[in-house]
Amino acid sequence: MENRPTLADVAAHAGVSKSLVSLVMRGEPGASAETRRRVLDAAGALGYHPDSRARLLRSGRSRLLGVVFGIQHAFHADLVTALYSAARETGYELALSAVTPGRDEAEATAGLLQDRCEALIMLGPQTPAAGLARLAARLPVVVLARGVRDESVDVIRTADAEGLHQAVDHLAVLGHRRIVHIDGGRAPGAAERRRGYRAAMNAQGIGRHIRIIPGGLTEEDGAIAAREIGGDTTAVTVFNDRCATGVLDVLARRGDKVPGDVSVVGYDDSHLARLAHVDLTTIAQDTAVMSRLAVQRAIDRIDGAPVAQRAVVVPPHLVVRGTTGPPRA
Amino acid sequence: MENRPTLADVAAHAGVSKSLVSLVMRGEPGASAETRRRVLDAAGALGYHPDSRARLLRSGRSRLLGVVFGIQHAFHADLVTALYSAARETGYELALSAVTPGRDEAEATAGLLQDRCEALIMLGPQTPAAGLARLAARLPVVVLARGVRDESVDVIRTADAEGLHQAVDHLAVLGHRRIVHIDGGRAPGAAERRRGYRAAMNAQGIGRHIRIIPGGLTEEDGAIAAREIGGDTTAVTVFNDRCATGVLDVLARRGDKVPGDVSVVGYDDSHLARLAHVDLTTIAQDTAVMSRLAVQRAIDRIDGAPVAQRAVVVPPHLVVRGTTGPPRA
DNA sequence: TTGAAAGCGCTAACAT
DNA sequence: ATGTTAGCGCTTTCAA
Numbered sequence: 001m002e003n004r005p006t007l008a009d010v011a012a013h014a015g016v017s018k019s020l021v022s023l024v025m026r027g028e029p030g031a032s033a034e035t036r037r038r039v040l041d042a043a044g045a046l047g048y049h050p051d052s053r054a055r056l057l058r059s060g061r062s063r064l065l066g067v068v069f070g071i072q073h074a075f076h077a078d079l080v081t082a083l084y085s086a087a088r089e090t091g092y093e094l095a096l097s098a099v100t101p102g103r104d105e106a107e108a109t110a111g112l113l114q115d116r117c118e119a120l121i122m123l124g125p126q127t128p129a130a131g132l133a134r135l136a137a138r139l140p141v142v143v144l145a146r147g148v149r150d151e152s153v154d155v156i157r158t159a160d161a162e163g164l165h166q167a168v169d170h171l172a173v174l175g176h177r178r179i180v181h182i183d184g185g186r187a188p189g190a191a192e193r194r195r196g197y198r199a200a201m202n203a204q205g206i207g208r209h210i211r212i213i214p215g216g217l218t219e220e221d222g223a224i225a226a227r228e229i230g231g232d233t234t235a236v237t238v239f240n241d242r243c244a245t246g247v248l249d250v251l252a253r254r255g256d257k258v259p260g261d262v263s264v265v266g267y268d269d270s271h272l273a274r275l276a277h278v279d280l281t282t283i284a285q286d287t288a289v290m291s292r293l294a295v296q297r298a299i300d301r302i303d304g305a306p307v308a309q310r311a312v313v314v315p316p317h318l319v320v321r322g323t324t325g326p327p328r329a
Numbered sequence: 330m331e332n333r334p335t336l337a338d339v340a341a342h343a344g345v346s347k348s349l350v351s352l353v354m355r356g357e358p359g360a361s362a363e364t365r366r367r368v369l370d371a372a373g374a375l376g377y378h379p380d381s382r383a384r385l386l387r388s389g390r391s392r393l394l395g396v397v398f399g400i401q402h403a404f405h406a407d408l409v410t411a412l413y414s415a416a417r418e419t420g421y422e423l424a425l426s427a428v429t430p431g432r433d434e435a436e437a438t439a440g441l442l443q444d445r446c447e448a449l450i451m452l453g454p455q456t457p458a459a460g461l462a463r464l465a466a467r468l469p470v471v472v473l474a475r476g477v478r479d480e481s482v483d484v485i486r487t488a489d490a491e492g493l494h495q496a497v498d499h500l501a502v503l504g505h506r507r508i509v510h511i512d513g514g515r516a517p518g519a520a521e522r523r524r525g526y527r528a529a530m531n532a533q534g535i536g537r538h539i540r541i542i543p544g545g546l547t548e549e550d551g552a553i554a555a556r557e558i559g560g561d562t563t564a565v566t567v568f569n570d571r572c573a574t575g576v577l578d579v580l581a582r583r584g585d586k587v588p589g590d591v592s593v594v595g596y597d598d599s600h601l602a603r604l605a606h607v608d609l610t611t612i613a614q615d616t617a618v619m620s621r622l623a624v625q626r627a628i629d630r631i632d633g634a635p636v637a638q639r640a641v642v643v644p645p646h647l648v649v650r651g652t653t654g655p656p657r658a
Numbered sequence: 659t660t661g662a663a664a665g666c667g668c669t670a671a672c673a674t
Numbered sequence: 675a676t677g678t679t680a681g682c683g684c685t686t687t688c689a690a
Contacts, residue, residue, distance in 0.1 A: 049442075049443075051386070051445065052443050052444065052445070053382040053385055053386045053391075053444075053445060054382075054386050056382055057380070057382045057383050057386055062382070071406045071409055071410060072406055072410075072600065077400045077401055080400055080427060080429065081400060081401075081427075081429035081430060081431065081432075084427070084429055084431060084432050085431050085432075093440065095424075096425040096426070096427060097425070098409060098410075098413070098425060100409065100410035100413055101410060102410065102413060102414050103410075103413050103414075110378070111422065113378045114378050114379060114380070114381045115381055115382075116333075116380055116381070116382060138333070138376060218604070219601075219604050219606065219607070220604045220605050220606060223604070223605065223606035224605075246604070246606055249578070249581070249606055249607070250606060252578070252581040252582050253581050253606075255584075271401065272548075275547070275548050275549045275552070275575070276549050276552065276553075277548065277549060277552035277575055277578055277579060278548070278578070
């Protein structure tokens with residue numbers, strides 16, 4: 001593991017100046033074919049790889065997009081996957097920084113700032129708006145999958161209220177009246193999903209059956225909430241797929257048939273929902289579109305390009321699978 | 330978005346030299362308390378964050394440990410969480426690079442090499458031994474949660490066979506005889522777990538009941554395998570918790586009581602197993618210890634410290650929860 | 659305890 | 675088409 005060769009080594013080996021080597025290595029025009037060949041030969045012979053740190057330091061840019069995500073969040077995994085694809089052809093790289101039980105958002109963010117990321121993409125951040133605004137004063141910040149009122153950050157999110165509207169409408173069309181919502185507490189998006197649920201119930205003329213059971217983000221939250229579901233309830237809309245899985249589990253254990261006795265609708269269309277044995281009807285957030293928009297927005301901000309609207313709301317869509325059906329006659 | 334403040338800006342603002350600022354920012358001794366305070370105040374006021382590229386370029390080191398992990402793997406999430414804690418006080422930072430459905434290990438690795446990571450920690454890599462050896466020729470490679478015979482890479486893993494031994498013994502002591510194993514196919518560790526299962530069954534004198542059903546890593550694999558479980562089977566050991574969840578789900582749906590009719594043991598003690606409504610008896614891999622060992626080994630290799638044994642095997646331990654009990658009389 | 663000066667490996671101006 | 679000269683922002687001598 002000896003010292004790596006530098007550009008100067010290559011220059012010496014090829015008998016040309018550093019500038020020429022620099023040009024050739026970047027594939028820029030301005031060097032003769034003969035020189036080009038000599039340089040590439042030398043580089044190959046020495047096993048030379050440019051040092052990106054030095055390169056970026058000099059050019060004053062990092063071409064790095066920082067991504068802050070929750071490592072325990074299945075949905076974030078889907079988004080990160082999509083973000084990698086979205087970044088692929090842009091000339092920017094992703095720098096991942098995870099939020100874990102022992103590493104908060106501030107720490108995750110600080111790491112990315114040190115790496116001189118040119119913009120930050122934050123997935124469902126918990127940081128209060130004021131904190132985000134402070135960050136946004138330093139570099140472009142794009143918040144994904146959470147609404148933020150603050151004017152200084154960009155937001156790409158799903159029309160959460162609309163999503164619950166679709167869920168309720170789907171159930172109502174099937175004939176359900178007693179539709180309960182298990183919510184996400186204070187999680188990002190939870191308030192809007194509650195709002196959408198209420199509005200849709202009222203719009204369907206079944207506002208008197210509105211009932212919201214406190215839930216959360218995890219299977220466990222869903223399991224606890226499921227025990228509160230009354231016997232006359234025929235359908236449940238749940239904050240997210242993970243929570244819905246907990247609900248399904250408790251229903252199965254107590255012998256309730258799904259969708260025979262109770263229909264269930266999740267949210268996210270995460271990996272979980274697609275599993276054959278779960279086969280969960282759910283509201284899909286379009287991760288591919290959202291990720292593409294987030295990356296594009298970050299780059300636009302970096303380039304100082306004009307941006308028409310600070311917040312982009314992506315419509316969700318209903319994915320009907322096996323956990324919804326007509327109520328028992 | 331004006332230019333980020335540099336160390337020189339802070340120095341000017343605090344009325345001291347760049348050297349002092351450098352010392353203070355790194356927490357090195359050699360500056361008076363008064364100076365230290367002035368510098369930190371100035372840094373805070375300007376919102377200064379050191380530029381890691383410049384810092385590392387100058388010092389000739391990156392102090393970066395590259396981590397390659399599967400973003401869809403719940404167990405990897407646990408490991409990454411533990412790795413962050415383990416790295417915390419070492420002076421090294423983690424650089425995360427995810428493997429996703431659209432981004433293979435080679436790509437994930439290449440990114441980390443460009444960033445000049447000083448060592449690589451790979452979680453359950455799929456790369457064949459030859460590929461790992463090639464990598465290891467360039468920088469220290471520590472493989473976590475997978476066995477690799479190749480002499481050139483370090484390995485930190487759980488004694489998988491021992492884990493299944495404990496699972497089988499636990500069930501046998503409860504009185505089970507007809508114990509089935511749902512395996513992990515070609516996943517890292519699967520072969521050794523199969524071996525452990527067989528050995529333990531033989532050791533218990535119930536080798537004639539050995540039966541292995543092909544499974545996999547996911548809930549879905551577990552669900553499919555569960556349908557193959559015969560009516561006389563009283564207990565199942567499953568490749569991992571995620572797969573076990575699928576098994577539990579199918580059992581619940583077909584009305585089998587757990588542990589009344591069938592006992593189930595998982596593997597990993599992941600988040601999943603601990604959920605109150607899952608409450609899965611499982612074999613715990615000690616992520617804290619494994620992560621600490623992995624980080625320490627990487628640093629030892631970087632420092633050229635002598636290493637006694639290339640491979641470290643961490644003993645797993647049984648965590649008894651609610652999915653195991655005596656067989657029905 | 660403090661400061662001045664010399665680079666790390668590279669790219670961007672400016673020569674030639 | 676090629677070479678020379680400055681730095682990027684920081685750490686590291688070395689002197690004071």
